[in-house]
Each structure stands twice: as C-alpha cells, then as structure tokens.
Amino acid sequence: MTTTTDVTPSDDAGDQGSAAAMIPAQSGAATAPPSTGEARAHGTDTEPDPRRWLALAVIAVAQLMVVLDGSIVTLALPHAQAALDISTADRQWVMTAYTLAFGGLLLLGGRIADFAGRKRAFIWGLVGFAGASALGGFTPNAEGLFAARALQGACAAVLAPAALSLITVTFTDGKERARAFGVYGGISGGGAAIGLIVGGLLTEYASWRWCLFVNVPIALVTAVAAISVVRESRAEGKPSYDIPGAATITLGLVALVYGFTRAADDGWGAPVTVSLLVAAVVLVVAFVVIELRTKAPLLPMRVVLDRNRGGAFLSSLFFGAALLAMFLFMTFYFQQTLHYSALRSGFAFLPFSAGIVVGAGMASQLLPRFGPKLLMVVGSALAVVGLLLLTQVGLDTGYASHVLPAEILISFGMGLAFVPMSSVSLIGVAEHDAGVASALANTTQQVGGSLGIALLNTVYATVVTNYLGDHGFGPAAEAQSQIEGYTVSFAWSAGLMAVALVVVLILVRAKKSDVAATGAPVHVG
Numbered sequence: 460m461t462t463t464t465d466v467t468p469s470d471d472a473g474d475q476g477s478a479a480a481m482i483p484a485q486s487g488a489a490t491a492p493p494s495t496g497e498a499r500a501h502g503t504d505t506e507p508d509p510r511r512w513l514a515l516a517v518i519a520v521a522q523l524m525v526v527l528d529g530s531i532v533t534l535a536l537p538h539a540q541a542a543l544d545i546s547t548a549d550r551q552w553v554m555t556a557y558t559l560a561f562g563g564l565l566l567l568g569g570r571i572a573d574f575a576g577r578k579r580a581f582i583w584g585l586v587g588f589a590g591a592s593a594l595g596g597f598t599p600n601a602e603g604l605f606a607a608r609a610l611q612g613a614c615a616a617v618l619a620p621a622a623l624s625l626i627t628v629t630f631t632d633g634k635e636r637a638r639a640f641g642v643y644g645g646i647s648g649g650g651a652a653i654g655l656i657v658g659g660l661l662t663e664y665a666s667w668r669w670c671l672f673v674n675v676p677i678a679l680v681t682a683v684a685a686i687s688v689v690r691e692s693r694a695e696g697k698p699s700y701d702i703p704g705a706a707t708i709t710l711g712l713v714a715l716v717y718g719f720t721r722a723a724d725d726g727w728g729a730p731v732t733v734s735l736l737v738a739a740v741v742l743v744v745a746f747v748v749i750e751l752r753t754k755a756p757l758l759p760m761r762v763v764l765d766r767n768r769g770g771a772f773l774s775s776l777f778f779g780a781a782l783l784a785m786f787l788f789m790t791f792y793f794q795q796t797l798h799y800s801a802l803r804s805g806f807a808f809l810p811f812s813a814g815i816v817v818g819a820g821m822a823s824q825l826l827p828r829f830g831p832k833l834l835m836v837v838g839s840a841l842a843v844v845g846l847l848l849l850t851q852v853g854l855d856t857g858y859a860s861h862v863l864p865a866e867i868l869i870s871f872g873m874g875l876a877f878v879p880m881s882s883v884s885l886i887g888v889a890e891h892d893a894g895v896a897s898a899l900a901n902t903t904q905q906v907g908g909s910l911g912i913a914l915l916n917t918v919y920a921t922v923v924t925n926y927l928g929d930h931g932f933g934p935a936a937e938a939q940s941q942i943e944g945y946t947v948s949f950a951w952s953a954g955l956m957a958v959a960l961v962v963v964l965i966l967v968r969a970k971k972s973d974v975a976a977t978g979a980p981v982h983v984g
Contacts, residue, residue: 511629513688515639517681518622521585522643523650524677525615528592530654530808532557532608533786534801535667537794542667545601547923548723551916552605554787555716555909560612561619562905563709566757566898567700568616569624574698577621577628578691582682584618589678596671607671620898628692652812659802699755704746708757711742712906719913723920762888762896770966771883772903774835777959778842778880779904780911781952782873785846787912788919788945789862796854796941810863811870818874830971831879832963838876839960845869846953850946854938883969915951919944 508514532553540550572580588611595607626643630636661669718735725732750756763769793804822834845868852861884900926940 507631507635508629508690510688511635511639514629514685514690515626515642517684517688518581518625519642519646520677520681520684521581521618521622522646523653524588524674524681525619526646526650527654527657528611528674530651530805531658531661531670531673533790534655534658534805535662535670536787537791538662538667538801539604543598543601543604545604547920548720548917549601551720551787551912552601553608554783555912556605556608557612557615558783558905558909558912559709559712559716560609561615562612562902562909563712564613564616564705565620565902565905566895567702567705568618569620569895569898570698570700570757571617572621572624573694574700576691576693577624578685578689580617580621581625581689582685584614584621585678585682585685587614588618589675589682592671592674592678596668596675625689625692629690652809655805655808655812656802657805659800659805662801701749701753701755701757704749704753704757707742707746707749711739711746712909714742715739716909716913719910719917723917758895758899759892762892762899765887766966767883767886767969768888768896770962771880772899773966774839774876774959774962775880775884775900775903776907776910777955777962778839778873778876779907780914781842781846781955781959782869782911783908784911784915784948785849785869785952787916788948789849791941792852792945796938796945797858807858807862808866811866814867814870815874815877818871819878820874822875822878826879826882827971831883831969832967834879835876835883835963835967836960838872838874838879839956839963841872841875842869843953843956843960845872846949846956849949850953852945852949853942883967886969911952911955915948918951919948922947 536550536553539545539553545553568580591607591610591614594610595604598604598607623643626636626639630639657673658670661667661673714735718732718739721729721732721735727733747760750758750760763772789808790804793799793807794801799807818838822838825834845865848861848865848868856862881897881900885896888896923940923944926943927936930936930940
C-alpha cells in the first residue's frame with residue numbers, strides 16, 4: 460500500500476528517461492506535462508493519436524493488474540505459507556522477492572523501456588508478468604514461489620515505467636494528459652481496494668494459487684490489445700545501461716535481506732549472518748563508487764545529495780519499512796488470531812484504502828497554502844500514533860475498538876505525507892534528472908518495504924521463539940506468543956516511522972514556493 464507519483468520523464472541521452480515509474484498505489488499525482496517540443500523528443504507526432512483513449516484503457520488495465528497483485532498476494536500469504544510449508548522466517552520472501560526486484564531494477568527498467576521501445580517493453584513486460592504468475596501458481600514448493608515473485612518484480616520494473624511513458628507520449632495536449640493521469644491515478648487508488656475484495660474471494664472460494672493465475676489472462680489480453688492500439692516510441696541517442704550499478708545495488712539489497720532472514724534462525728552474531736551483512740555493506744559502497752565514476756549512472760548522486768530531496772527520499776525509505784511490515788503482521792493477526800476469513804480480512808483493510816485517498820486529497824488542497832513540511836510532519840506523527848495503538852491489540856481485543864482507529868490514523872497520515880513527500884523529491888531537480896528523481900521516490904518505498912519486512916519478520920520470529928522457550932508450547936502459549944510478536948513488531952514499526960518524522964524535521968526546509976516551482980501535484984486519484 461504505497462503512493463504513486465507521476466512525473467513526466469525527460470529523454471536526454473544521459474538521464475534516466477521514463478524511470479519515473481508507478482508502483483502499486485492508493486493515490487496518484489500528476490505533474491505538469493512537457494511541451495510539444497518535448498513530445499517530439501519522445502518520438503511522437505504533434506497530431507493527436509486517434510486511438511489514444513483506447514491506448515489509455517489498455518495501459519490502465521495493466522496498472523490495475525499490478526495494483527491488484529499487491530493486494531491479492533498479501534491476503535493469500537497465510538494460505539500459501541500453510542500450503543507450501545514456508546517457515547515463519549522465510550515467509551517474508553513472498554513479498555520481499557517482488558519488492559526487491561521491482562525496486563532494485565526500476566531505474567534500469569526505465570532505461571530499457573526508453574531505448575528498446577516503450578511499446579515493446581510494455582508488451583514484453585506484460586507477457587513476462589503473465590509467465591511469472593503462471594509459474595508461481597503452479598509451483599510445488601516455496602523456492603518456486605519466491606523465484607516467481609522475483610520474476611514478477613523484474614517484469615514490473617520494465618512494465619511500469621513503460622506504461623507511464625506511453626501516457627506521456629500518447630497525450631500531447633496538456634489538458635488531455637492531465638485527464639489521462641487522473642484516470643491512471645484513480646485506477647491506482649481504487650484498484651488496491653478492489654484487490655482486497657478479489658483476493659479474499661479467490662483465496663476463500665477457489666485457492667490462493669488463483670491469486671496468481673488471475674494475472675495470466677489479464678496480462679495476455681492486454682498485451683494483444685496493445686499491439687494494435689499503442690504507438691511505439693523510443694528515446695533518441697545512444698543506448699546506455701548501467702548494468703554494474705544495477706547488479707551491485709540489487710545484490711547488496713538481497714544480501715541485506717537474506718542476512719536479516721538468517722538472523723532469525725542463526726542469530727545476529729552467527730558467521731553466516733555477519734558475512735551477509737558485511738557483503739551487503741561492501742556491495743552498497745561499491746554501487747556508490749560506480750555511480751560516482753560512470754558516465755551514465757543509474758542514480759546520479761547529485762539527485763540525492765540535495766538536503767530537501769535527500770530528506771524526502773530517506774523519509775520515504777523509512778515510511779516503506781514501517782508500513783509494509785505492518786500490513787504483513789495485520790494480515791496474520793486478522794486470519795490467525797481473530798480467525799477472519801480471507802474475504803473478511805479484505806473488508807477489514809478497506810478503511811485503510813479510504814483513509815489514504817482522503818488524506819491525499821486533503822494534502823493536495825493544503826499543500827499550496829501550508830507548504831510541504833507541516834503536512835509531512837503531521838502525517839508522520841499521525842502514523843506513529845496509529846502504529847502505537849496497534850501495540851495494544853490482544854487475543855480478545857475488538858476490531859472496532861483497537862484496529863479501526865489505528866487504521867484511520869495511519870492511512871490518513873500516509874495520504875497527508877505522501878503527496879508533499881513526492882513534491883519535495885522534485886524540488887530543484889534539473890529537467891534531465893526529473894525521471895530518476897521521481898522513480899527514486901517510488902524505489903525508496905519499495906526498497907524500504909523489503910528491508911522493513913525482512914527485519915521485523917526476524918524480530919517477530921525471535922520474540923515468538925523466546926516466549927515459547929520461557930512459557931512452553933501449549934495452545935494458549937502459542938497464541939499469546941503470536942500476540943507478543945505482533946505487538947513488538949508494531950512497536951518497531953512505530954520506531955521506524957518516528958525516524959522518518961525526525962528526518963523530516965531535521966532535513967526538509969522546503970517552502971510552499973519551492974513546491975509550486977515543481978509543478979506537482981495537480982491531481983490526486
């Protein structure tokens with residue numbers, strides 16, 4: 460459950476192009492469109508495409524599929540864990556395999572879409588996503604599911620930036636483009652809520668496997684439709700792909716997550732855990748060195764070293780770490796402690812979707828009046844309070860008395876903070892860096908979510924193991940051990956969110972006039 464920022468990418472041969480990608484979202488924001496001259500640079504004509512609205516429908520269906528997948532898989536996770544005998548320490552890979560591949564390859568995916576052809580990347584991304592979903596649905600073991608989810612994430616890392624760029628180059632009129640982005644953002648907001656219900660229905664009345672199979676017909680039909688209604692376009696200039704940069708950062712993140720996972724079984728001081736964490740640090744440092752020296756970096760360091768933008772990206776990282784982990788534990792709390800069905804769990808999450816949409820809509824109205832920092836501070840503080848409320852849940856607490864108030868506070872705070880956070884990430888950025896700056900705002904949420912899920916799942920497993928070691932393994936002790944694990948994890952989530960709040964307070968100095976200069980956001984879906 461993350462936000463989305465739409466930013467028109469630039470196609471300078473040395474920038475990141477359409478890496479301004481979308482991730483599964485509750486809200487969407489569109490920025491001011493480029494000029495007609497920029498449209499020519501994207502390889503489009505000044506004459507409107509007569510099939511542009513059909514093309515938008517095709518692109519919107521693809522976005523809906525990606526958004527649905529995130530919601531559906533979350534609800535299906537407890538059933539998949541039981542069916543494939545996935546351990547508590549390893550269950551997080553169902554989510555982190557996807558988010559790591561998506562977040563780690565998103566910038567590279569934007570480059571591939573720009574230079575290989577956006578229509579081609581869009582179609583092959585859909586076909587790959589369908590194939591990966593089929594593999595995941597048929598898999599007989601946990602390792603196959605993890606691999607399929609990683610492949611889904613890699614395909615989405617190409618599909619998402621291609622889809623956003625196709626809207627940019629298909630709609631050359633500013634007003635029409637704003638409407639198109641509005642449709643896209645609306646799909647992002649409404650699609651996640653629909654996914655909660657569809658995921659519950661499929662899991663309860665069919666099988667958790669159908670939460671993956673459902674992507675196959677949608678993706679293939681959309682790919683076939685795109686062949687005839689979507690125009691091809693590509694960036695000018697010599698293709699340049701920062702493969703070493705993409706490889707080092709992705710491997711570094713995988714090593715870090717795997718290190719967290721091993722810590723749940725072997726302990727933090729175990730040689731394998733320490734080795735993985737050290738390898739992660741070395742690879743991340745190597746990534747920074749590569750980016751500083753290469754001519755066409757995946758992530759130009761100038762984009763993140765600005766105080767305001769750096770604050771926005773860092774706070775986004777901690778937002779993702781706190782919130783995606785919270786969804787994991789809330790899903791298991793609903794289904795294993797409160798004994799909700801998958802469908803009822805989906806309905807229990809619906810207020811969260813509504814809160815984000817309301818909060819984002821209010822933020823869009825208040826941002827020009829109060830500037831970004833106040834909204835980011837208030838939104839982060841509300842999320843901290845909501846997460847602290849979740850630490851009070853127990854075996855017999857009610858949904859209306861304990862969970863619902865927390866959901867409202869967290870989701871409204873998220874919506875209130877994400878819109879100005881996305882805008883701050885573009886303050887002072889050069890035109891040729893706009894794509895990578897926008898993509899980075901989304902990448903940090905994905906990467907933060909991966910790290911947060913892995914870390915807090917290890918915390919949860921450790922707490923449960925220690926509790927059972929002290930109190931025995933009877934049914935009552937096992938039930939209470941889960942509550943202890945949930946509440947400690949929620950407390951850690953609140954701590955991560957508090958770090959995001961401190962980052963905003965210390966680093967963000969942007970004023971409302973600075974945000975106005977970015978031209979974003981003008982729409983929230």
